[in-house]
Amino acid sequence: TKTSKACQGLHRSGGYSKARMEYHHVSAKNGVADENQNAEKLSHIEKAYTTILSELGEDVKREGLLRTPLRAAKAMQFLTKGYKETIQDILNDAIFDENHEEMVIVKDIDLFSLCEHHLVPFFGKAHIAYLPNKKVVGLSKLARIVEIYSRRLQVQERLTKQIASAIAEALEPAGVAVVIEAVHMCMVMRGVQKMNASTVTSVMLGSFNDNAETRKEFLALTMQK
Amino acid sequence: MDHSKQTQYSQNEKKDAGASSSVLNGHFDGMAKRPAGGTGRAATAAAAQPPGAESSSHRPAASVMESWREERTRSVEDNEMSLPSLAAAYTTILRGLGEDPQRQGLLKTPWRAATAMQFFTKGYQEKIIDVLNDAIFDEDHDEMVIVKDIDMFSMCEHHLVPIFGRVHIGYLPNKRVLGLSKLARIVEIYSRRLQVQERLTKQIAVAITEALQPTGVGVVIEATHMCMVMRGVQKMNSKTVTSTMLGVFREDPKTRDEFLTLIRS
Numbered sequence: 001t002k003t004s005k006a007c008q009g010l011h012r013s014g015g016y017s018k019a020r021m022e023y024h025h026v027s028a029k030n031g032v033a034d035e036n037q038n039a040e041k042l043s044h045i046e047k048a049y050t051t052i053l054s055e056l057g058e059d060v061k062r063e064g065l066l067r068t069p070l071r072a073a074k075a076m077q078f079l080t081k082g083y084k085e086t087i088q089d090i091l092n093d094a095i096f097d098e099n100h101e102e103m104v105i106v107k108d109i110d111l112f113s114l115c116e117h118h119l120v121p122f123f124g125k126a127h128i129a130y131l132p133n134k135k136v137v138g139l140s141k142l143a144r145i146v147e148i149y150s151r152r153l154q155v156q157e158r159l160t161k162q163i164a165s166a167i168a169e170a171l172e173p174a175g176v177a178v179v180i181e182a183v184h185m186c187m188v189m190r191g192v193q194k195m196n197a198s199t200v201t202s203v204m205l206g207s208f209n210d211n212a213e214t215r216k217e218f219l220a221l222t223m224q225k
Numbered sequence: 226m227d228h229s230k231q232t233q234y235s236q237n238e239k240k241d242a243g244a245s246s247s248v249l250n251g252h253f254d255g256m257a258k259r260p261a262g263g264t265g266r267a268a269t270a271a272a273a274q275p276p277g278a279e280s281s282s283h284r285p286a287a288s289v290m291e292s293w294r295e296e297r298t299r300s301v302e303d304n305e306m307s308l309p310s311l312a313a314a315y316t317t318i319l320r321g322l323g324e325d326p327q328r329q330g331l332l333k334t335p336w337r338a339a340t341a342m343q344f345f346t347k348g349y350q351e352k353i354i355d356v357l358n359d360a361i362f363d364e365d366h367d368e369m370v371i372v373k374d375i376d377m378f379s380m381c382e383h384h385l386v387p388i389f390g391r392v393h394i395g396y397l398p399n400k401r402v403l404g405l406s407k408l409a410r411i412v413e414i415y416s417r418r419l420q421v422q423e424r425l426t427k428q429i430a431v432a433i434t435e436a437l438q439p440t441g442v443g444v445v446i447e448a449t450h451m452c453m454v455m456r457g458v459q460k461m462n463s464k465t466v467t468s469t470m471l472g473v474f475r476e477d478p479k480t481r482d483e484f485l486t487l488i489r490s
Contacts, residue, residue: 041321041322041323042321044317044320044321045317045318045321045322047317048314048315048317048318048321049314049318049385051310051311051313051314052311052314052315052342052385053419055307055310055311055314056299056307056311056342056343056346056349056419057299057303057346057349057350058346058349058419064382064383064419064421065382065419067383068382068383068384068385068419071383071384072384072385072386073318073321075384075385075386075452075456076318076322077322078456079455079456080322080323080324083322083323083324084323110461112451112454112455116330116331116334117330117333117334117337118334118337118338118341119315119318119334119337119338119341120338120341120387121386121387121451121455123454123455153319153322153324153330153331153334155330185378185387185389186341188378188389189345189378189387189389190341190344190345195376
């Protein structure tokens with residue numbers, strides 16, 4: 001698979017500093033948003049939603065829908081706020097030198113994202129583990145990394161890889177593992193309409209990839225209900 | 226047609242509807258509308274429309290109008306005609322969010338999202354009469370009939386974000402029974418719209434009442450609102466439960482208890 005080739009590439013190239021964040025097609029700039037530009041964008045999106053409502057056959061003047069374009073536009077902006085955030089902003093202060101080399105797992109991180117193909121939510125849980133190499137990260141920062149990448153128009157495979165790469169770049173640990181189990185509304189609410197199907201993707205880097213025992217330990221600790 | 230039973234419903238509905246007397250006019254005309262200022266959620270909007278002036282807000286609005294009337298706001302042809310402008314709107318949204326609509330993953334997204342949205346609101350294309358006409362049978366049965374755990378997917382009309390959950394329907398037939406899957410089809414017609422959970426519950430109950438004139442109908446919906454889970458207050462585990470009890474389900478506590486117990490188990 002593409003992911004395992006990338007992992008092998010990481011390994012052979014001698015470390016995680018070479019990991020390319022190739023999917024960062026939208027780069028966050030200074031983090032300071034231009035207020036006017038934001039308001040203008042919001043009103044464009046709002047007008048688009050008004051068009052959508054009337055094209056769907058609804059009455060845009062009825063009470064329940066009067067402010068829906070604005071609410072929907074703001075909701076959409078919230079659901080894609082990950083584009084404006086950078087890893088550096090949230091991580092810089094929370095990396096600590098700690099003489100710990102055993103597995104650290106943060107599991108059952110609730111995750112909500114938007115399918116980039118249908119603009120319909122998918123949600124589930126992320127389980128993250130890493131083997132520190134003298135540097136540990138504040139635990140909530142792992143959840144924040146998930147937030148940054150999930151609040152975007154996403155594809156579950158890419159989301160998993162971005163989270164793993166971010167942790168690998170920031171901490172240079174001996175190994176990183178990320179598993180995401182999610183339900184895709186685009187499959188449940190429409191299309192094939194399979195209520196109970198869920199999608200599981202995983203990325204194993206470093207020792208998690210090389211060492212079957214490490215991987216087994218991680219999976220046993222996270223996937224058992 | 227048992228007119229006395231219909232009057233009985235109308236009295237109950239009047240109690241429920243409060244000031245909104247235009248709901249019934251003495252018989253069940255099936256207008257499933259929220260009473261003005263009822264839930265207080267749109268408090269400012271409701272204040273601007275005093276209950277008596279209900280008629281001014283009476284533009285035939287798709288989701289308010291009952292499908293029993295021969296009105297449909299959309300047809301399959303309309304769908305095809307709207308697709309280009311819907312897709313253009315979605316392209317604008319993508320750009321407004323800072324994304325690049327030309328990248329590979331997003332190239333056909335406006336079309337996919339537009340078709341998806343049309344699917345999520347396909348209830349506007351359908352009429353109850355089409356779905357039900359053949360499946361009402363005369364059957365000498367007057368015990369409770371329950372269809373529960375009907376998966377339901379709808380769209381919040383305030384944020385355009387999914388709502389999903391389960392619907393439980395029970396009714397006491399009065400010599401007429403309905404094909405069981407038709408209950409689920411009624412749920413589909415009303416849920417595949419821009420909805421408010423309270424209204425959805427009531428529309429389903431009213432449709433069944435109009436179709437069958439049963440002794441009583443009970444509808445309970447338990448749903449999760451993504452607008453509360455994914456954004457805003459972000460409460461992952463919260464659920465909203467609404468119910469509509471009509472006829473003997475409302476009058477007789479024992480019947481209601483039986484219904485509620487049976488849907489729990």
